Amino acid sequence: MAWRDGKASISRLLLFMASIILGIAAVVSIQLFSENLKDNIKNQSKALMGADFIIDSKQPPTKKVQFIIDSLNASGSEVNFISMAAFPKNKETKLVKVRAIEGNFPFYGNLVTMPANAGSEYQELGGAIVDATLLLQFNLKTGDSIKLGKLMLPILGALKSIPGSTAISSSVAPTVLIPFRLLDKTELLQLGSRKEYQYFFIAPPAMDLELLDKKIDPILDDENADLDTHTSTSRRLGRSYENVFKFLNLAAFIALLLGCIGIASSVHIYIKEKLKNVAVLKCLGASRKQTFFIYLLQIIGIGLIGGIIGSIIGIGLQYVFPYILKDFLPFDVQISITAQPLMIGVTLGVLMSVLFALLPLLGTWYVSPLEVLRGSEENSIKPRKARLLILATILLFIFLFSFWMLKNALNGFIFTIGILITFSIMAGIASLFMKVIKKYFPTNWDFTKRQSLLNLYRPNNQTMVLILAIGLGTFLISTLYFTKDILLAKTAIDNKKNSANIILMDVQTQQKEAVLNTMQPKGLEVIDNIPIITMRMHRIKGKLVNDIRKDTVSKMNRWILNREFRTTYRDSLLDSEELLEGSWTKEVAAGEPILISIADNIARDADLKVGDFVVFNIQGVLMKTTIGSIRKVNWGNMQLNFSIVFPAGVLENAPQFNVMTTYVSDNVSSAALQRDLVQNFPNITILDLRQIYTIVEDILDKVSWIINFMAFFSILTGIIVLIGSVRNSKYQRIKESVLLRTLGAKSKQILQITALEYVYLGMLGSLIGILLSLISSQLLAALLFKEPFIPSAIPFLVFLPGITILVVIIGLTNIRAVLKSPPLEVLRKEV
Structure with missing residues (x-):
């Protein structure tokens, strides 16, 4: 019976299914990529570090530290620091990270250079390997020169990758590799210079790195040094990415919850239309249990198929994440398929479909056989205890799932309460809106406007679910947009005469007068x-x-x-x-x-x-x-x-x-100042805050893109829920529209009534979402970022009308068939 009834309603059931597919796809893709990332970090831990373990210090090693380094037999070392580099070919300068290396580092992983032999020959030949992007930026090639302090070096090759480096870190200070033996000739390390000493080790096969870390690290800590093993570094790196995936999982989970609202609303309308069928079945001798399970099996089928399709899409989507996150990852992620996320996807599809469909499904349990004779669509029995139990179960599931993702009971509880408060506010406003319209109904309006308002609280209205779907989607994207504004404002630099935008670091006492003499002729204070x-x-x-x-x-x-x-x-x-x-x-x-x-x-x-x-x-x-x-x-x-x-x-x-x-007014003046300072005072590090701001803005744009990519799941799910909710009320609308046409209403009037109703719903839902996002963004600005919050007008000027127009377009597609067909033809089809 479930199969036969389901086949007759296959197009509507497929629309129900679409509500949950995207949420499952988001969860599965993120879970799979998270597992792959963890496995890659574990398998490539040595390649990420380039060695088995490292001893590092911000100062030259003390006697005790040097004794430990010698006894463990360091296989390589480096001194790295930030400095200015000059390029005589085009008289340009750039802030770079100099790594003066001794030994055949890296011992694991690849030093990828162009030409390929440059990485193995630069120490012997006494040249430099320069970041590939930097060479492109300044139109440099192999054979050109780079000047570091007092030392001029030939560029032997382009550095494409080195263990532990990311595109983001390289954009701030591109890497330049030089032989350690030439470091003193640069004369860059002077009083106050920030530098790091690192010693690289290859561990003997029998060495226990965990025991080494436990025994040696406390001794090194007392000497202001540190020991990092490849295992501890991979754990730390895994934890740093774990926070990113917690956020992404929550965004996916919200998309899934939004899909579940679509399931609940769709099943609500679907079951209401099936109540007469259920009553007939009970008249023919079917039990409560049988009628309940007919439709429960349909929902389980929806969840199962939706979970499978969502999981398949999720498998495909995980191949997108390495491309999205490539600038933030210090290695290439090898993708493999594991069973656990797929099982989670299918289980979630079934479990959440059933959970959120149970409330409307209760109608089939309590419907009376007399419903056939009464002809009433309202179920007189209100199973209060059962409804409360189901609601409590849904909240418990949300808490347990968020606890599993966040690995913290308090954060899981806060997330659950936050979801509950957001949904409650939106549902409360929708309910209040309907009551206010009913109480203060504008009776003096013309028929078309009155009818559009009446539709908002008529039987089988979709006001509540549409406002929830529209509001939550708008809330998410607006909050993300406002948060991006807060972050950009936090890093913004005032372009004022009294606001410094050039910082000169490591100016030695004997250089102060000469530096002032360099700046003053240029009109700089x-x-x-x-x-x-x-x-x-x-x-x-x-x-x-x-x-x-x-x-x-x-x-x-x-x-x-x-x-x-x-x-x-x-x-x-x-x-x-x-x-x-x-x-x-x-x-x-x-x-x-x-x-x-x-x-x-x-x-x-x-x-x-x-x-x-x-x-x-x-x-x-x-x-x-x-x-x-x-x-x-x-x-x-x-x-x-x-x-x-x-x-x-x-x-x-x-x-x-x-x-x-x-303060320097333009790029030309900034470049001229930097050239003169680097030429005369090579030890001075120059920070151009405008360039740093551009880099920070670029990073924020990439982060924002990733966030918006995840918000896309929620927005698209919201649109599908919207389509599903509107389409599910199609059959009710057809009857109403046919009756209006039979009574003499023109197609134009019906079109206006429908359009106005969806304008009200679209504007109210998106407005609630934007206003709630203003509140949440203000809380984020005050409590997390500790920055003043100045709202942007974009959500009001773009999101509000854009989403409203989308709602109206979807709503108007419902009555297209009614407007094109004679009333009698439509009524015959309905019968």
């Missing part, structure tokens, strides 16, 4: 001239930092203990700072206590408060200080901020370097 002094904490509240490191019960954050702080001195607060506790000390006279100011994150992580003592090791000189004030720092501002600030009169004679900032 120095906005900031900030002295930088490097130091470490030696004692915190009377306790040696080394002792705190060894204290297993200490809860102090280790970055405080290991960090080399870059501090400054000045007599005033910046615009980006706010005093939270204590008082600001402008200057300290000789013999007075040294009152310093620390940022609130330092106070929190080091458990410091006003009045506590900290002894600093300033390049071998110990200095006792007292916490005089605690500041809140806006680290998002594009200016130099410091965790620790000394008053004037203390550090002026300490070994230091300077950071200078200026």
Whole structure:
């Protein structure tokens, strides 16, 4: 019976099925790609690092660290740092990451160069391998020269890939490989230069890397060094991508939930039209159980076929993800098919179809045989307990599924509550809208407008489900759009005369005057001239930092203990700072206590408060200080901020370097300044904030594209739900439209009535979605990004009319057959 009845309604059942296919496809594709990514990270962990394990340090190795390196027999090493590179061929300059390598690194994976032999010959030949994209950008080729500091090197080849590198990281500072033996000749490493020392190892077959990490890493930590094994690095990389896939899974799950709303609404209309058939079957002797299972089997079939089709589409879609995420991945993902996500897809298809169809299916259980004689479409019995039980089961399933994805019960609970609140608000507004129209009905309007409003609360109306489908889809895409605006605003740079857009780093004391003389003839003013002094904490509240490191019960954050702080001195607060506790000390006279100011994150992580003592090791000189004030720092501002600030009169004679900032009006002036500075002062690193902003914007655009790709599933599912919901009310609309035509209504009037109804639904649904997205975006801006939120008009100008027009077009397709056919012909077809 289920098969025979289903065949008669196959076109409508297929539309039900379409509501869930996209959600299943999204979940399966993301689950499959997530599994593939984990397997690739695990299988390629050595190739990702290029070695079995690495010891790294931000400073030259101490005697103890050097002894460990020698005893473990390092097979290669490198020093890497950020610097400026000059290209004499076209007199261009660029910020690059220099990697001075010794040994045949990488030991695993491939150093891909063009020509292929450049990677094995550059150390012997004494040349450089330069990032391939950088060569294209500056129209350079093999045989041209690159100047790093005082050293001119021939370009021996283009670097296409190296273990651990991504397109995103290379876009900020492209990689340049040089032989380690030539590093000193560049003269780039001076006081204040940020550099990293790395030592690469090949582990003997019998070595236990987990045990090595456990035994050696704590010793290295005490010496401000670190040990990373290929297994620990792959776990860390896996965790970083895990957060991305948690978000993508949630987006897919929302698309699936949206599809389930389509299932529920479609089954609701479908079952209402089948109630008379059910009543007839019961008159003929069919039991409650039999009639219930006839339609339950149809829903299970919908879910099963939808799950299978969705899983097949998901298999195809997972091949798209490596292309989308290629700029963020440090390796090529090899795709393979696993059974688990496919089983999840099919199971979800059946389970969620049944769960969300149970409420309308209850109508078949409680329908009376007398329904045949009554001719009423309303089911008089309201199974309250059964409905509440089903609703509770649906919420429990949503919680369990989100808990499984997020691996956190609290986050799963928050997600479930968020979904419930969003749906409740939309459903509440839709219900209130219908009640307000009914109560304050504009009786003085003309017939066409009155009838379009009456349709919003007539029997079998689709107001609730259409507003939910339209509203949630609009809510998702609008929230994503507003979030992108917040992120872009957070990285925006004011193009004002007093806002620096060029930063000169590592300016040595003896170079300050000469740098000023280079800038002034170009009409450039120095906005900031900030002295930088490097130091470490030696004692915190009377306790040696080394002792705190060894204290297993200490809860102090280790970055405080290991960090080399870059501090400054000045007599005033910046615009980006706010005093939270204590008082600001402008200057300290000789013999007075040294009152310093620390940022609130330092106070929190080091458990410091006003009045506590900290002894600093300033390049071998110990200095006792007292916490005089605690500041809140806006680290998002594009200016130099410091965790620790000394008053004037203390550090002026300490070994230091300077950071200078200026404003350059255009690209030509910026290029000319950079060329002159790199030529005369090769050790100075120049940051052009406009270029960095362009790179950041490009990264955000790529992230936004990925987010919008996932939102596409929700939007497309919403459109399918919309089509399904509107098409399911077609049969009711046909009867109404035929009756109106029989009573003398013209085709134009019927068209206007239908169009106006869908205009109301489209505008209300999309408006609710946009307004809710405004609230959620404001919460994100205040709580997560801590940025002011200035809404864009695009959702109101584009999404609101665009979605409304789409709703109207879909709605009008319903009555096309009615308008083209005589009433008698349509009535005969219905009979």
